[in-house]
Amino acid sequence: MARFYLAPLEGITTQIFRNAYHQHFCPMDKYFTPFFVPHSKKGFSTKEKREILPENNAGLFLVPQIMSNHAEDCLKTIDKLLAYGYKEINLNMGCPSKTVVSKGRGSGFLAFPEELDRFLDGVFEGIRDTDVRLSVKTRLGKDGPEEFFRILEIYNQYPLEELIIHPRVQKDFYKNEPNLELFAYGQENSKSPVCYNGDIFTAEKYEKIQKLFPKVSAFMLGRGILMDPALLERIKKEAGDGGAQAGKIRRFHDKLCEEYRALGMGDKNVLFKMKEIWCYLGKSFPGKEKALKKIRKAERFDRYEAAVEELL
Ligand SMILES: Cc1cc2nc3c(=O)[nH]c(=O)nc-3n(C[C@H](O)[C@H](O)[C@H](O)COP(=O)(O)O)c2cc1C
Numbered sequence: 001m002a003r004f005y006l007a008p009l010e011g012i013t014t015q016i017f018r019n020a021y022h023q024h025f026c027p028m029d030k031y032f033t034p035f036f037v038p039h040s041k042k043g044f045s046t047k048e049k050r051e052i053l054p055e056n057n058a059g060l061f062l063v064p065q066i067m068s069n070h071a072e073d074c075l076k077t078i079d080k081l082l083a084y085g086y087k088e089i090n091l092n093m094g095c096p097s098k099t100v101v102s103k104g105r106g107s108g109f110l111a112f113p114e115e116l117d118r119f120l121d122g123v124f125e126g127i128r129d130t131d132v133r134l135s136v137k138t139r140l141g142k143d144g145p146e147e148f149f150r151i152l153e154i155y156n157q158y159p160l161e162e163l164i165i166h167p168r169v170q171k172d173f174y175k176n177e178p179n180l181e182l183f184a185y186g187q188e189n190s191k192s193p194v195c196y197n198g199d200i201f202t203a204e205k206y207e208k209i210q211k212l213f214p215k216v217s218a219f220m221l222g223r224g225i226l227m228d229p230a231l232l233e234r235i236k237k238e239a240g241d242g243g244a245q246a247g248k249i250r251r252f253h254d255k256l257c258e259e260y261r262a263l264g265m266g267d268k269n270v271l272f273k274m275k276e277i278w279c280y281l282g283k284s285f286p287g288k289e290k291a292l293k294k295i296r297k298a299e300r301f302d303r304y305e306a307a308v309e310e311l312l
Contacts, residue, residue, distance in 0.1 A: 001236065002210065002216065002217050002218060002219055003029040003030070003217060003218040003219075004028050004029055004218070004219055004220075004221060004232055004235070005028055005029060005030040005031070005032060005164075005195065005218060005219070005220040005221070006018065006021065006028045006030070006031045006032065006220075006221065006222075006225060007032060007197060007220045007221060007222030007223075007225075008032040008033055008034045008035065008065050008090075008092075008137075008222075009034060009222055009223075009226070010034040010035065011034065011273075011276065012034075012226065012276060012277065013031070013032075013033075013034060014034075014051065015033075015050060015051050015052075015056045015057055016256060016259040016260060016263075017256065017277075018031045018057070018060060018062075019056070019057070019060070019259075020252055020255040020256050020259065021225070021229060021252070022059065022060055023252075023255065024229070024248050024251055024252040024255070025225075025229050025230060025232065025233065025248065025252070026230075026232040026233045026236060026238060027060075028060075028221075028232070029061060029218075030061045030062075030063055031057075031060050031061065031062050031063070032062075032063045032064075032065050032090055032137075032220075033051050033052065033062065033063070033064045033065050034051075034065065035065045035066065035067035035092045035095065035106075036048060036051075036064060036065065036066050036067070036077060037066075037067055037068065037105075038066065038068050038070070038073035038074055038076060038077040043080065044080060051064075052064055052081065052084055052086070053084070054084060054085055062086070063086075063088050063089065063090050063135070064081050064086050064089055064090070065089070065090040065091070065092050065137070066078070066081075066089060066090070066091055066092065067091075067092035067095060067100070067105050067106055068091075068105065068119075069103075069104050069105050069109045069112075069115065069116075069119055070119070071118070071119050071121075071122025071123045071126065072122070072126075074091075074119070074123050075122075075123060075126040075127070078123075078126070078127060078132060082130065082132065086132075087131055087132055087133060088132070088133045088134075088135065088161055089132060089133075089134055089135075090134070090135045090136070090137055090164070091123075091134060091135070091136045091137070092105075092106055092137055093106065093107060093109055093110060093116070093136055093137065093138040093139070094106060094107050094137050094138050094139045094166050095107060096139070096168075096170045096171075096172070096173050096174075101142070101170055106170075107138075107139040107141075107142055107169070107170035108142060108170065110138070110139065110140075110141050110142045110147060110151055110170070111141075111142040111143070111147075113147075113150050113151060113154055116151070116154055117154045117157070120154065120155075120157070120158050121158075124158050124159070133161040134158075134160060134161060135160055135161040135162045135163065135164065135192075136155060136160055136162075136163055136164065137164040137166070137197070137220075138151065138155070138163065138164065138165055138166070139165075139166050139167075139168055139169055139170060140165070140167055140168065140169050140179060140182050141169045141170070142169060142170045142171065143169060143170070143171055144169060144171075145167075145169055145179050145182045147169070148182050148185070148186065149185075152185075152186060152189055152190060155190065155191075155192070156189070156190065156191045156192075159192070160191075160192035161192070161193075162192055162193045162194065162195050162218065163186070163190050163192045163193070163194050163195070164194075164195040164197050164218075164220055165183055165186045165187075165194060165195070165196065165197065166178070166197040166198045167179040167180065167182050167183040167186070167198055168198065177199070178198035178199050180209075180212060183196065183213070184212070184213070187213055187215065187216055193217065193218070194216055194218075195216070195217075195218035195219065195220055196209060196213060196216050196218070196219050196220070197219070197220035197221075197222070199223075199224075200219060200221055200224050200231075201223065201224040201227060201228070201231075202224070202228075202231070202234075203231070203234040203235045203237075205224075206219065206235045207235075223280055226277060226280030226281060227280045227281065227283040227284060228283075228284050229248075229249065229252060229281075230245050230248065230249075246312065249281075249284075249312065250312050253274075253281075253308065253312070256273075256274065256277070257270065257274060260273050260274070267300070267301045270301070271298065271299075271301065271304055274304070275295065275296060275298075278292065278295050278296070282295075285311060288311050291307055291310045291311035292311065294306075294307035294310065295307040295308060295311065
């Protein structure tokens with residue numbers, strides 16, 4: 001069986017989410033943190049530390065992700081992560097958000113292949129005497145999929161631990177279909193092991209992609225897990241019946257609430273976090289639009305809980 005990774009989802013797959021998922025559902029082979037942007041402070045901020053402290057991620061294979069276009073800054077953050085014992089680190093070349101892209105980061109960096117090459121050269125030179133392994137999570141390009149030919153040539157010059165390909169371009173955001181033709185090209189021509197990522201929302205979709213790319217040994221799941229946290233069980237054909245699944249969702253949900261509340265972030269912020277999850281999780285509850293609307297509209301925690309009770 002292939003290996004499965006939980007995708008990084010900024011603001012959602014926090015250490016609280018990762019742990020709650022790991023406890024309640026089929027464990028992933030790897031978990032990725034949402035991106036860290038290098039900054040000039042000496043250590044990590046309190047929030048960053050919470051994400052990466054080994055005791056907050058016990059039992060999980062965690063790969064921290066960095067988003068940077070500046071080799072020296074990136075190396076400083078790699079150094080800080082090394083101090084926490086991380087040996088595998090992922091570089092984000094995929095984020096499509098406008099604020100990130102306008103700074104030439106994430107998938108915005110893909111529009112500057114020469115700079116990208118210099119960046120990777122600097123970073124790999126900088127880690128030469130360490131045992132850090134670097135992987136890359138990439139889109140196909142910024143404006144058009146044909147950019148990927150050059151981008152892959154660049155990646156192929158470096159000993160990447162793996163190349164995670166989300167076969168869309170920045171301009172797609174999350175629209176259009178993943179470009180499977182270009183993914184096939186990547187899989188055939190990458191010198192590093194390739195991981196597939198994009199739009200695996202059902203076990204049937206996984207099987208379809210897996211049959212198309214039988215040599216791919218790793219798959220990264222993102223929104224599919226948010227919509228259906230039991231997706232990996234379904235893929236592995238280990239899912240229990242509907243009743244058992246509903247109980248697990250309830251316990252998973254309660255754990256998330258409890259842990260976010262314990263952070264002391266205030267009910268309003270906890271509700272914001274939970275509602276963001278419901279934007280996806282709600283898809284598992286067709287015909288329950290009324291209760292979902294109540295969840296969306298809830299301004300107070302007691303109302304929120306009553307709406308969740310009604311739904312679950
Ligand atoms: C809300 C949101 C936040 C995301 N944050 C990150 C991130 O921090 N780092 C990253 O590499 N990708 C991020 N992504 C992209 C996902 O990791 C993944 O590549 C994308 O959702 C496609 O996979 P999926 O179709 O399985 O969800 C984010 C996506 C979404 C929707």
